[in-house]
Each structure stands twice: as structure tokens, then as C-alpha cells.
Amino acid sequence: MAKVVEKDAFLKACRRERAGYTPVWLMRQAGRYMKEYMAIREKHSFLEMCRNPEIAAEVTLQPIKAFDLDAAIIFADILLPLDGMGINLEFAKNEGPVISNPVRTRKDIDAVRVINPEEHVPYLLQAIRLVKSELNGKVPLIGFSGAPFTLASYIIEGEGSKNYINTKKLMYSDPEGWKALMEKISDVIIVYLEAQIEAGVDAVQLFDSWVGCLGPDDYKNYAMPYSKKIIETVRKKGVPFINFSTNTGTYLETIAGTGGDVVGVDWKVRLDEAWKTIGYDRAIQGNLDPVVLFGPVSEIRKRVKEILDMAGGRPGHIFNLGHGIILGTPVDNVRAVIDSVHELSAK
Secondary structure (H helix, E strand, C coil): CCCCCCCCHHHHHHCCCCCCCCCECCCCCCCCCCHHHHHHHCCCCHHHHHHCHHHHHHHHHHHHHHCCCCCEECCCCCCHHHHHHCCCEEEECCCEEEECCCCCCHHHHHHCCCCCHHHHCHHHHHHHHHHHHHHCCCCCEEEEEECHHHHHHHHHHCCCCCCCHHHHHHHHHCHHHHHHHHHHHHHHHHHHHHHHHHHCCCEEEEEECCHHHCCHHHHHHHCHHHHHHHHHHHHHHCCCEEEEECCCHHHHHHHHHHCCCEEECCCCCCHHHHHHHHCCCCEEECCECHHHHHCCHHHHHHHHHHHHHHHCCCCCEEECECCCCCCCCCHHHHHHHHHHHHHHHCC
């Protein structure tokens, strides 16, 4: 039997306050694994869905209606600010995002603009307002952005990458150009997140999905200062800030030093060791391997219990996957994760 959702369990955990159970939401919970999503996707491109406030709101709410989740996350993409920055973004069929004018030179960097959210992403802000109205306080709404390094990598590479050669080449060969680009991107992210907060989101998350390609020293020198500035600035708005990165388990102490009320961790580090490393004065989010959801329910429940046991009932744990839900994940297994978290953590 699923636990009745407490409307403030997620925000309590962000503040390290005790709730009646461990709250759970899932990265990419509004997405392609749901038939309701695919029915819309058959009629619209991904960017059309993002840029239509009514559709984005509907997709955001689909998993909230289907599962007993403790938070919604606005349906969007980390690359939505790019058009306003003067960067041409398309989503090629079966190939993901493609940028036709990647930033590689100082001239390219100089041409990058800082966005005005009301002018360049009005559809996102309207979608947030629609979702907030529809939720009517049932659960909190999370807004988000890509982190500076991850956005810079997309902008420089022009598409996904395995080795980030162009990104690191710019970083190492033109440190002043790198700094100028990262400062612009940071300014974009600050106004982007602040606009989402003004529109009504209750918490924000910074996704640094690609920063794990950096070693600890390069992270400190080339990525950390910019993420830290964003977190320190946006936190003044008074909503919880989740700092999430992947493949950074070997320097989690440094990640924690970047800031955030909550540190999100992937599945490549044990949750108990991660929490000890980042410090118990910080909330933690994570960290089930998304591929576990392709296994039997008995294994899902076992893995959920292991993570909850590692958290030890300490207030401040938000259950999540170590990254987003994968295409093809069985819907019943998503439900099994959510219900197991609630059932096994109920006080």
C-alpha cells in the first residue's frame, strides 16, 4: 500500500527536518517511459513540447497523477537558454541535440549573449505558473538548469562527446577565453534560475552531468568557481538548492565545497560514505542505479532498502536515482521504487 504523500516531505528533507517518511522524486520522471508522454510526443517535436506551456505543464503533471511522488520537476531541457544566447540548437532525429554554430574561438565567445528570461524563455515561466496552479500545493515544484561546465561543453562540442577534446582544448589553450565564456554562462544560469523562482518553483537543481570528465584539480580551477558563484547568488532567493553531478565520487568533498543545501550523488558511490564525506550538515539526494529498474521488483525493493539503511533514518535524505530514468523502463517498476521508498521508510 503506497504511503499517503505529505505535501512538505521533500522541502523538509532539503532543510534536514524529519518527515514521516523519506521523500522520493526521480530525475526524468516526466518522460519517454510513460505512454501518456509518448502519445503527445508522436504529435510534436521535443522542442515544440518544451516551448508550448500547456504541453510542458501537462507532461510535468503526468507522473504526479500516475505515482505518489513527493515533488514535480518542470518539463524542460538544460539547453533551452541557448537560442537566447545566440546559439542555434536543434534536436536531430535519434541523435539528440545538435548545435550548428559551436563556440570555439574568442570571436565566438564575444558573440554569446546573456539572456532575458521573460523575453527568451517565456514559455518555461508560463509552464511553471500553470503547473503551480494545477498542483495547488499538493507537492513542491522543482526548477533546474545545466551547470556552467556542462552547458559550456555542449556549446563548444556542438553535440554529445566522449572525450570533450574541443572543450578541454579551449580550457587549456585559452584560459582567459574560457573564463570569459564561463562568466557569461554563469550570468545566464543565475537569471534563468532566478526567473524560475520568481515564477513559482519551490526548489532548484543544478545538473552537472558532464563535469565528471574533469579530474579534481581541473574541477577546482575550471568549473568550481562558476558553480559556486551561481549557488551562492541564487540561494539568496530563499529556496533550497540541489547541487547534482555525476562521476565525481572521487572528489565529493570538493563538490560539497561548491555549495548547495542538498548534494545529489550518482550510484557509483555508496550513499553512507558519500554523506559522511559531504558532511551531515548537508542533505543528500540519491542514489539508485537507474538500470536496477529493469530488474525484478524483489531486487528493486532489496536495493531501495539497502540505500535507506545506509541513510540510517537520518533526516535530510531525498531518495532518487543516480541519474535519469532510462527509455524503456517498465512503468510498474517505477511505481515499485516509489512505493517501496515510502513503505520501507515510514516512521
